[in-house]
Amino acid sequence: MNFFKRIFTRKKKGTADEIVKLAVIQDFSLPExxxxxxxxxxxxxxxxxxxxxxxxxxxAVVKKDEIILQVLGKMKAGMMAAQAIKPFDLKIEVENLKPGTYKVRAKKGTTKELEVVID
Incomplete structure (x- = not known):
């Protein structure tokens, strides 16, 4: 009986590790x-x-004339939580853009693609 008690009550290693994954981007907006x-x-x-x-x-990752938006989420491994959607609204600032026209899209989620002209 002691053997089973030890197995089921022992602290498990690695449960404090975090899982990181891309979040879904539903929509985005930016100036023209x-x-x-x-x-x-x-x-x-x-x-x-x-x-x-x-x-x-x-x-935001800039590749030639394309800007790819990504949002990463984290969660503790093994964490139990209610299965409900958790929304977010945030701003992403993209710096050091050279003059030109860029296509902007999300890495995961919406297939929307917008253009922005940098003067």
Missing amino acids: RASHTEPLTVLVQGYFSHLGWQLAEAS
Whole structure:
């Protein structure tokens, strides 16, 4: 009996590890034109799949003439939480853009694609 008690009551290693995953971006908006001397501000709305997720990082990756928006969520491994959508609204600032036309899209979620002209 002691053997089973030890197995089922022992602290499990690794339960404090975090899981990191992309959140769903439902929509985003930005100005049609912006100056290269100021950061481009993108307003992003989306959600996490359940209440246990928290915002880890929101960023934009610039590749040639494309800006890819991504929001990362984190959650403790093994965490139990209600299966309900957890929405978020945030701003992502994109700095050091060179003059030109860029296509902006989300890495996960909406298939929407917008263009912005940087003067």
